[in-house]
Amino acid sequence: MEYPWGHLKRYNDYSSYIKRTFGERVQKVSVNAGFTCPNRDGTKGVGGCAFCNNSTFNPAYCGPELTVVGQIDKGISFFRTKYQTQKYLAYFQAYTNTYGELEDLLNKYQEALSHPKVTGIVLGTRPDCISDDLLKVLSEWREEYYVAIELGAESTQNNTLKEINRGHTWEETMDATCRIAASNIPVGMHLILGLPGERREDLLNHARKISQLPVNFLKTHQLQIVKGSRYGDEFESHPDHFHLYSAEEFIDLIVDFLEILNPSIVMERFISQAPHDLLVAPKWGMKNFEFVAKVEKRLLERDTWQGKNYSESGII
Ligand code: SF4
Known part of the structure; x- marks a missing residue:
């Protein structure tokens, strides 16, 4: 059976989306442009989000001591040995990549786009750092380049966002999502x-709420406790405050989540892996591709697929 996304996989996967968009494999290469974060510099808060140690976001090949182009070159030489890829997306990943003076932001993005192998940029950021001025420029750039924005929503519940010291609300996430989508x-x-x-039911409600928004792609991941974060300290003294999913439990959760997710949303990732030396728990010892294979197997066993129980009203 061919699914609404045009192939036989039981979920709308990111690598197929990339091939549909670019006609070939395109690799993301991470860039740390040396930006900061309003939840660390005091503008929104200090100390950052409870789960965050930003070192977990940074591959070894990127660090702000190198120029943007220098990091891209290093990243490309890292991936060249693994994949036959000719095109790259510069992924501004560390901290908040739309937070700063507009001119400075644009200069950094332009530097990435000046690299001959870079075909577009992906900007990781917070929902409360998206100005209309920035959207106007990026929307114009879209005529020439691929430009995407990746929002850290983390939860759709305001009580959770408060508990993790996120410094923004779900309403701000919805507003930013709609403004970005309206800018094409x-x-x-x-x-x-x-x-x-x-x-568990709250987590499935995330899928229902996100399904009502103009979201193009989604990354989920399990809660990981990492050293150097507030949760890293709390876990040491009160591990019972946390329910850390086993890999098996998380596979079933993801399958249930997919069943109610809007089939038009591309799933970019299910899990994340913090660097070994920073990860406290859970230690699944499972690579991303192994997890994906297990999700695909479970979808088959249950004869289900993304959006099977999706309801446009969000109520099932
Ligand atoms: S997760 Fe993002 S917003 Fe939160 S403290 Fe870390 S860098 Fe800042």
Whole structure:
């Protein structure tokens, strides 16, 4: 059976989306442009989000001591040995990549786009750092380049956002998502499944709420406790405050989540892997491709697929 996304996989996967968009494989290469974050510099808060140690976002090949082009070159030489890829997207990943003076932001993005192998940019950011001035420029650039924005939503519940010291609300996430989409810029969303206080049903409600928004692609990941974060300290003294999913439990959760997710949303990732030396728990010891294979197997066993129980009203 061919699914609404035009192939036989039981979910709307990101690598097929990339091939549909570019006609070939395109690799993301991470860039740390040296920006900061309003939840660390005091503008929104200090200390950052409870789960965050930003070192977990940075591959070894990128660091702000190198220029943007220098980091891209290093990233390309890293990937060249693994994949036959000719095109790259510069992924501004560390911290908040739309937070700063407009001119400075644009200069950094332009530097990435000046690289001959870079065909577009993806900007990771917070929903409360998206100005209309920036959207106007990026929307014009879209005529020439691929430009996408990836929002860290993390949860759709305001009580959770407060508990993790996120410094923005779900309403701000909805507003930013709609403004980005209205500017004709693809919008991605990032969600952590398993934050303290959220029951399984709350996690499935995330899928229902996100399905009502013009989200193009979605990344989920399990809550990971990492050293150097507030949760890293709390876990040491009160591990019972956290429900950390086993890999098996998380596979079933993802399958249930997919069943109610809007089939038009591309799933970019299910899990994340913090660097070994920073990860406290859970230690699944499973690579991303292994997890994906298990999700595909479970979808087959249950004879289900993304959007099978999706309802446009959000109520099932
Ligand atoms: S997760 Fe993002 S917004 Fe939160 S503290 Fe870390 S860099 Fe800042």
